[in-house]
Amino acid sequence: xxxxxxxxxxxxxxxxxxxxxxxxxxxxxxxxxxxxxxxxxxxxxxxxxxxxxxxxxxxxxxxxxxxxxxxxxxxxxxxxxxxxxxxxxxxxxxxxxxxxxxxxxx
Amino acid sequence: xxxxxxxxxxxxxxxxxxxxxxxxxxxxxxxxxxxxxxxxxxxxxxxxxxxxxxxxxxxxxxxxxxxxxxxxxxxxxxxxxxxxxxxxxxxxxxxxxxxxxxxxxxxxxxxxxxxxxxxxxxxxxxxxxxxxxxxxxxxxxxxxxxxxxxxxxxxxxxxxxxxxxxxxxxxxxxxxxx
Numbered sequence: 001x002x003x004x005x006x007x008x009x010x011x012x013x014x015x016x017x018x019x020x021x022x023x024x025x026x027x028x029x030x031x032x033x034x035x036x037x038x039x040x041x042x043x044x045x046x047x048x049x050x051x052x053x054x055x056x057x058x059x060x061x062x063x064x065x066x067x068x069x070x071x072x073x074x075x076x077x078x079x080x081x082x083x084x085x086x087x088x089x090x091x092x093x094x095x096x097x098x099x100x101x102x103x104x105x106x
Numbered sequence: 107x108x109x110x111x112x113x114x115x116x117x118x119x120x121x122x123x124x125x126x127x128x129x130x131x132x133x134x135x136x137x138x139x140x141x142x143x144x145x146x147x148x149x150x151x152x153x154x155x156x157x158x159x160x161x162x163x164x165x166x167x168x169x170x171x172x173x174x175x176x177x178x179x180x181x182x183x184x185x186x187x188x189x190x191x192x193x194x195x196x197x198x199x200x201x202x203x204x205x206x207x208x209x210x211x212x213x214x215x216x217x218x219x220x221x222x223x224x225x226x227x228x229x230x231x232x233x234x235x236x237x238x239x240x241x242x243x244x245x246x247x248x249x250x251x252x253x254x255x256x257x258x259x260x261x262x263x264x265x266x267x268x269x270x271x272x273x274x275x276x277x278x279x280x281x282x283x284x
Contacts, residue, residue, distance in 0.1 A: 008112040013149065014216045016116050020123055020142075022209035027127035029201035035178060039126050039139045042170065046146050049158075057153045060229050065155050065242075066249045072158075072165055073261050077268035079170050083177045084272035090181045 013054040021047035032097040034086055038079065045075050111152050118145030136174045143167045154232055157243040 020043060027040030049068045056064025118141055125138025143166045150159035231241035238244070250258055 007108050011216060011220050012112065013153070015213055016119065016149075018209055018212035018216060020119060021212065022205045023120075023123040023127065025208055026201055026205040027123075029204065030198055031127060033132060035132050035174060036126065036135050039135055039174065042139060042166070043123050043126060043142060046143065046166075049162075050146055050149060053150055053153050053155045053158065056155070057230065062228070062230050062245050062249050063253075065158055065230075065246055066254055068155070068158050069161070069246065069250065070254075070257060070261060072161060073265065076165060076170060077264055079173060080268050080272050081275075083173060084275040087177060087181065088275045 010054050010058040014051055017047045017050040017054070020044075020050065034098055035083075037098070038082055038086075042075065042079070045071060108152060111148065115145045115148040115152065118142070118148070132178050133175065136171055136178065139174075140167050140171050143171070154230065154242060156233070157246050 024040045024043035024047060027043065028037050031037055031040065049071055052064045052068045052071070056062065056068075122138045122140070122142030122145060125141065126135045129135045129138060143162060147159045147162040147167075150156075150162055231237045231245045233239050233241045
C-alpha cells in the first residue's frame with residue numbers, strides 16, 4: 001500500500017514519461033490529420049524532456065537541463081517549418097489528410 | 107506533498123495526452139495539448155528546473171500552441187475528422203499493439219535500470235539563502251554560455267534558417283511571374 005507521504009522517486013517520473021511517449025506514438029500512428037500528428041510529436045518531445053529533467057535531478061547534473069533547452073529550441077524550429085509546409089500544401093488542396101499526400105508533387 | 111503534486115500533474119498530463127488523440131476537432135486537440143504542457147511544467151517545477159518550467163509555459167503553451175491554432179483557423183481546416191472509419195483495415199489494432207509493446211519495453215528498461223545510473227555529476231544548485239533565489243537560472247546560463255556556447259550559436263543559425271525557409275515556402279508567387 002502506498003502511503004500519501006511517500007515522495008515520488010525518479011522511477012515514477014520516468015514511467016510517466018514512458019506512458020506519455022507511448023500515447024504520442026499511438027497518436028502519430030492512428031490520426032490522419034497532419035496537424036494532430038504534429039501535436040503528437042510534441043507530446044513525444046515533452047516526454048523526452050521530462051525524462052531529461054528527471055535524470056538531471058537524479059544524477060545531480062545540470063547538463064540534462066541544458067539539453068532540454070536545446071530540444072525546446074529545435075522543437076520550435078521544427079514546428080515552424082512543418083506548419084509552413086502544411087500551409088503551402090493546403091493552398092492547392094481542399095482536404096487535409098495524410099492519405100492525400102502520398103506523392104511529393106504539390 | 108510532492109506526491110500530491112505528482113499525482114495531480116500526472117492526471118493533467120495523461121488526460122491532456124489522451125484528449126489530443128481522441129478529440130475529433132483539431133482545436134480541441136490543441137487545447138488538450140495545452141493541458142499536457144502545463145502538467146509537464148508543473149513537474150519541471152517539482153524537480154527544481156524553474157527556468158525550464160517558465161520556458162515551457164512561454165514557448166510551448168504561449169507560442170507553439172498559438173501557432174497551431176493560427177494555422178488551424180487560417181486554413182479553415184477546423185472540420186471534424188471522422189474517426190469512425192479507418193481506411194486501412196487492421197491499422198488501428200496494430201498501432202495499439204505497437205505502442206503497448208513500446209510502453210512495455212520502456213517500462214521494463216526503466217525498472218531494470220533502477221539504481222544502475224548512480225554516477226554523480228557536478229551538482230545542481232538549489233535555490234536557497236546561500237545560492238540566491240535564481241540559482242537554477244544562473245547555473246543553466248553558465249552551462250549554456252560556457253560549455254555549450256558553440257551549440258548555442260549553431261541553434262541560433264538553425265532558427266534563422268527555419269524562419270527564412272518558412273517565409274520562402276509559404277510566399278505566394280509574384281503576380282505575372284512564371
